[in-house]
Amino acid sequence: MAGFSLGGGYSRGMIIAVDGPSGSGKSSTARGVADRLGLRFLDTGATYRAVTWSAIEHGLDLDDTAAVAQRARELRLELSTDPLNQFVIADGTDVTAAIREPRISERVSKIATNLDVRKELIRRQREIIDEAQPSGGIVVEGRDIATVVATDAELKVLLTADQEARLARRGAELAVGSVTAEQLRDQIVRRDADDSTVADFQVASDGAVTIDSTDLSLEEVIDVISRLAKEASPRSHDS
Ligand SMILES: Nc1ncnc2c1ncn2[C@@H]1O[C@H](COP(=O)(O)OP(=O)(O)O)[C@@H](O)[C@H]1O
Numbered sequence: 001m002a003g004f005s006l007g008g009g010y011s012r013g014m015i016i017a018v019d020g021p022s023g024s025g026k027s028s029t030a031r032g033v034a035d036r037l038g039l040r041f042l043d044t045g046a047t048y049r050a051v052t053w054s055a056i057e058h059g060l061d062l063d064d065t066a067a068v069a070q071r072a073r074e075l076r077l078e079l080s081t082d083p084l085n086q087f088v089i090a091d092g093t094d095v096t097a098a099i100r101e102p103r104i105s106e107r108v109s110k111i112a113t114n115l116d117v118r119k120e121l122i123r124r125q126r127e128i129i130d131e132a133q134p135s136g137g138i139v140v141e142g143r144d145i146a147t148v149v150a151t152d153a154e155l156k157v158l159l160t161a162d163q164e165a166r167l168a169r170r171g172a173e174l175a176v177g178s179v180t181a182e183q184l185r186d187q188i189v190r191r192d193a194d195d196s197t198v199a200d201f202q203v204a205s206d207g208a209v210t211i212d213s214t215d216l217s218l219e220e221v222i223d224v225i226s227r228l229a230k231e232a233s234p235r236s237h238d239s
C-alpha cells in the first residue's frame, strides 16, 4: 500500500494499531497483516522484554525504578521491522529467543509498569513508526498503541479472545514441559492484571474496532483487518 505525499516533502504512509491482552493473537495477526499489505511491523512488547533482559543481565534490582529507567535509556536496541524476518539485538547481543523465556515473561510487567521506562520506549517506538512512513507505513502491536503511542493511527483494532482460548494458544505455542500450568496462568492472567494498571487495553478506545478472535482462525482475523485497513487507507479516499 503506497504512501502518499502531504506536500512539503513529508511522506505519510499508514499506521495500523493492534492492541489487546496476552495470547489474543496480536503479534501473529499484525505480522500477517503487515506482510499482506506490504507494510513494516513493530512488536512493542519486544522493547519491554529487551529492557527486562538487559536489566537482569546487569544484575539490577527490578524494583529500583531509577536504575532500570537509566538502563532503558542507555540500551542499544535494534529491532527488525520486517514482518518476515524478526530479530531483536540488545547491546550487540541477539536476544530474539532469550526475551521469550519464562524468566523474562515472569518479570516483564515489573519493567512495563515503570513509567520512566515507558516514556523512553514510547519515544523509541514513535521514532520507528516515523521511519516507516516513507515506505508505506507500519502495523504496530502492543497494549497502548491506539491510546498513547499512535493516537493518529488510521485503523485501531482491539484484538481480544476469551481467557481459555488465550491460555490454550499460549500453551500450544510453548514447548511441551517448558512451563507449568501455574506459569502459563501467570503469564496470561496475572500479567494482564499488572499490564492493565498502565495501559487500557480491555475496552476499545474511541474509533477502535473490537475483534473477538476466540472462534476465528488466524487467517480469518488477518483477512478482516486487511480489509478494514484498505477501507481506512488514506489512498482509498483519493479522488
Ligand atoms: N485466531 C487464532 N486462532 C488460533 N490460534 C491463534 C490465533 N491467533 C494467534 N494464534 C496463535 O496463538 C499463539 C499466540 O499468538 P500471539 O500472536 O503470540 O499472541 P499475542 O501477541 O497477542 O500474545 C500463536 O501460536 C499464534 O499462532
Ligand SMILES: Nc1ccn([C@H]2C[C@H](O)[C@@H](COP(=O)(O)OP(=O)(O)O)O2)c(=O)n1
Pocket: 021, 022, 023, 027, 044, 045, 046, 048, 049, 108, 109, 112, 141, 142, 143, 144, 145, 191, 195, 198, 199
Ligand atoms: N505497548 C506495550 C507492549 C507490551 N507491554 C507489556 C505487556 C507485557 O507484560 C509485556 C510484553 O508484551 P508482549 O506483547 O510481548 O506480551 P504478550 O506476547 O502479549 O504476552 O510488555 C506494554 O505494557 N505496552
